[in-house]
Amino acid sequence: xxxxxxxxxxLGLLGGSIGLAxxxxxxxxxxxxxxxDPKVRERARQRGLAGTIADDPAEAVRGADLVIxxxxxxxMEEAAKAIAPGLDRQAxxxxxxxxxxxxxxxLAKALPGHTIIPAHPVAGTEQSGPDAGFxxxxxxxxxxxxxxxxxxxxxxxxxxxxxQQLGSTVEVMTPEHHDMVLAVTSHIPHLIAYTIVGTASxxxxxxxxxxxxxxxxxxxxxxxxxxxxxxxWRDVFLNNREAVLDMLDSFLDDLEAMRRAIRKGNGEAMxxxxxxxxxxxxxxxxxxxxxxxxxxxxxxxx
Amino acid sequence: xxxxxxxxxxLGLLGGSIGLAxxxxxxxxxxxxxxxDPKVRERARQRGLAGTIADDPAEAVRGADLVIxxxxxxxMEEAAKAIAPGLDRQAxxxxxxxxxxxxxxxLAKALPGHTIIPAHPVAGTEQSGPDAGFxxxxxxxxxxxxxxxxxxxxxxxxxxxxxQQLGSTVEVMTPEHHDMVLAVTSHIPHLIAYTIVGTASxxxxxxxxxxxxxxxxxxxxxxxxxxxxxxxWRDVFLNNREAVLDMLDSFLDDLEAMRRAIRKGNGEAMxxxxxxxxxxxxxxxxxxxxxxxxxxxxxxxx
Numbered sequence: 001x002x003x004x005x006x007x008x009x010x011l012g013l014l015g016g017s018i019g020l021a022x023x024x025x026x027x028x029x030x031x032x033x034x035x036x037d038p039k040v041r042e043r044a045r046q047r048g049l050a051g052t053i054a055d056d057p058a059e060a061v062r063g064a065d066l067v068i069x070x071x072x073x074x075x076m077e078e079a080a081k082a083i084a085p086g087l088d089r090q091a092x093x094x095x096x097x098x099x100x101x102x103x104x105x106x107l108a109k110a111l112p113g114h115t116i117i118p119a120h121p122v123a124g125t126e127q128s129g130p131d132a133g134f135x136x137x138x139x140x141x142x143x144x145x146x147x148x149x150x151x152x153x154x155x156x157x158x159x160x161x162x163x164q165q166l167g168s169t170v171e172v173m174t175p176e177h178h179d180m181v182l183a184v185t186s187h188i189p190h191l192i193a194y195t196i197v198g199t200a201s202x203x204x205x206x207x208x209x210x211x212x213x214x215x216x217x218x219x220x221x222x223x224x225x226x227x228x229x230x231x232x233w234r235d236v237f238l239n240n241r242e243a244v245l246d247m248l249d250s251f252l253d254d255l256e257a258m259r260r261a262i263r264k265g266n267g268e269a270m271x272x273x274x275x276x277x278x279x280x281x282x283x284x285x286x287x288x289x290x291x292x293x294x295x296x297x298x299x300x301x302x
Numbered sequence: 303x304x305x306x307x308x309x310x311x312x313l314g315l316l317g318g319s320i321g322l323a324x325x326x327x328x329x330x331x332x333x334x335x336x337x338x339d340p341k342v343r344e345r346a347r348q349r350g351l352a353g354t355i356a357d358d359p360a361e362a363v364r365g366a367d368l369v370i371x372x373x374x375x376x377x378m379e380e381a382a383k384a385i386a387p388g389l390d391r392q393a394x395x396x397x398x399x400x401x402x403x404x405x406x407x408x409l410a411k412a413l414p415g416h417t418i419i420p421a422h423p424v425a426g427t428e429q430s431g432p433d434a435g436f437x438x439x440x441x442x443x444x445x446x447x448x449x450x451x452x453x454x455x456x457x458x459x460x461x462x463x464x465x466q467q468l469g470s471t472v473e474v475m476t477p478e479h480h481d482m483v484l485a486v487t488s489h490i491p492h493l494i495a496y497t498i499v500g501t502a503s504x505x506x507x508x509x510x511x512x513x514x515x516x517x518x519x520x521x522x523x524x525x526x527x528x529x530x531x532x533x534x535w536r537d538v539f540l541n542n543r544e545a546v547l548d549m550l551d552s553f554l555d556d557l558e559a560m561r562r563a564i565r566k567g568n569g570e571a572m573x574x575x576x577x578x579x580x581x582x583x584x585x586x587x588x589x590x591x592x593x594x595x596x597x598x599x600x601x602x603x604x
Binding site for chain 2: 098123125126132134141144171185186190191192195197198199203205206211212213214218220221223225226233235241244245246247248251254255258262263265270271273274277279280283287290291294295296299
């Protein structure tokens with residue numbers, strides 16, 4: 001089993017990148033697309049993000065054997081309802097959302113009787129919208145597939161193969177475990193970045209101009225993440241609340257320990273933490289999950 | 303007044319980059335260097351980080367009219383004492399440390415009667431050691447000069463001109479204000495990054511292997527900063543304690559507010575914060591303090 005017609009609902013960074021990646025790696029697969037925003041549809045047509053861009057969601061999925069919802073996780077249920085009238089009974093319904101337990105529930109509720117296999121390609125940039133996507137986004141990235149209990153094995157295998165063909169390595173896990181893993185590798189980092197950028201822009205003792213000028217000391221790295229799509233991230237925190245709060249508690253405990261170390265001048269505690277964190281970086285670079293060049297290669301850019 | 307012989311004490315990322323930048327931009331200026339580690343001196347000779355590498359600190363500064371201490375801020379006093387026997391009475395003594403109030407005190411104590419003008423080029427990468435430096439590190443970066451009260455104006459002007467010639471823009475401020483500004487633009491970001499990377503590597507519910515695999519969701523950005531030199535950063539937190547604790551309190555207040563918003567499902571509070579942080583990113587990119595390419599240009603690298 002393999003897919004011959006992929007419908008993409010939502011044509012932002014992820015949806016657009018899927019369309020372009022299919023065109024590059026699976027040229028025989030037909031793509032159709034839809035976005036609720038007419039301006040995005042217009043731009044998607046200009047960039048060719050899908051073979052056909054429909055003006056109606058049900059129309060976009062007609063005849064598709066794989067439908068991928070690429071909308072913020074809070075908009076999944078509504079998007080699923082909107083495509084329902086055009087859905088083929090045999091179609092596999094998937095998505096790219098960053099929280100999986102809530103998405104599994106929303107889709108099961110909106111599309112009873114359909115084959116639903118949620119997934120999450122762990123890939124992205126800080127940019128969003130129909131101009132942000134590019135074909136190589138999923139290369140060398142992981143895609144986590146979270147099939148519900150009793151999911152048909154051949155459908156899961158076909159979805160996994162689809163992502164492999166776009167350049168990803170696939171891992172299967174439960175939605176609950178996915179949500180815990182992503183809370184630490186993605187959601188908490190975003191929460192911290194948004195928060196410190198907010199803190200820095202509202203200080204009394206340091207002006208915003210100074211924060212911008214001297215951002216190369218480390219702060220600028222956080223601003224990249226804090227430039228990510230606001231609605232998408234609001235929805236993540238509304239939909240993965242328990243795991244995020246759990247991980248946030250662990251982080252706050254550790255930060256309190258560091259505060260105590262600074263207050264007491266405990267250099268040994270600092271040195272211990274600051275020395276062990278290098279090993280993780282090394283593994284991430286060795287496993288191809290980040291650029292080995294210093295400063296992410298910024299200096300290679302003149 | 304301009305300098306004709308620059309002595310560099312400490313030949314890691316910053317010291318090595320100064321040597322290479324002088325060679326490129328000020329080829330008529332003589333450079334000498336020293337590092338307390340014989341292996342670093344050996345490597346510095348191979349890379350030509352300074353015209354001459356001396357095996358004795360006092361020897362390295364003999365005849366120099368500008369001496370730049372490029373050692374961790376906790377090692378400044380000892381390094382200053384070690385060069386004292388060779389110092390010219392007219393020489394300007396400067397440094398590149400990330401905390402300025404403590405450095406001003408250490409240097410004044412170790413070198414009474416000398417002209418001391420501390421400075422801080424806000425530039426760096428996560429790498430360290432004699433192989434890390436490169437000539438363009440200071441291009442388009444700010445260098446903050448923090449002269450003590452009553453400092454000779456021509457010496458301050460000469461130091462400012464030196465940094466401009468290496469490609470930097472110079473700003474003069476008090477050591478106290480510098481320490482407050484850098485606490486938010488550099489020290490707190492490093493503290494947070496070290497802490498979350500530590501938290502993530504010691505979880506019960508998520509393995510270290512999973513954290514590494516799925517790091518592209520945002521976490522990997524923090525690991526870059528958390529790979530910075532451990533001793534240098536321990537010294538920063540030991541030497542800029544008050545400002546760091548002050549800024550950390552502001553951050554913790556804001557993080558607590560976000561925790562409350564997540565717990566209560568207050569999407570509006572999230573949306574407000576997540577929307578305003580984009581503007582800061584835009585300004586940083588517009589002012590040439592970061593790369594405009596998505597994902598720091600990582601995807602341009604194959």
